[in-house]
Amino acid sequence: MEIFEICRACEADLPVMMQIYARARAFMAEQGNPRQWGATGWPPEDVIRRDIAEVHSYVCTLKGRVCGAFFFLSGEDPEPCYRQIEDGTWMDPSPYGVVHRLASDGSVKGIGQACLDWAYAQCGHLRIDTHPDNIPMQNLLVKCGFRHCGIIHVAQDNDPRLAFEKTAGWKG
Secondary structure (H helix, E strand, O other): OOOEEEEEOOHHHHHHHHHHHHHHHHHHHHOOOOOOOOOOOOOOHHHHHHHHHOOOEEEEEEOOEEEEEEEEEEEOOOOHHHOOOEOOOOOOOOOEEEEEEEEEOOOOOOHHHHHHHHHHHHHOEEEEEEOOOOHHHHHHHHHOOOEEEEEEEOOOOOOEEEEEEEEOOOOO
């Protein structure tokens, strides 16, 4: 089993992070999901630079090599677009963490799970969304114990997103 480390991203990580996101866009297109990030070239470099500056950007490393990247923020209301959910409801109204822009370089299995496990360990309550065509991410979320809660909408495009949640406070 690989031992991954998660740490805050820094400006020096930006080139490899942008390569990871480019690879993720290509992978999603190959998997039948060209619209989620591919249509807009998401995430753009200025967004990643801002995430790094605001200390919300993280990298996953293996033996000192950056192999994954993601955004993480926790608090009372870290994701405003999650305030309105359709065709369902969130399980837990308590403060939560949010993960966005999760991607790996595809070099080894387990990078996505390592990032999600780390984020969950930080707060014990996570919310995340993904495009309906992103089957690999949906499978990862279910594998990691997330439950589908409904549909949310993001500002980047008009496609709905499947909303997922994992919480220690769920009494289900």
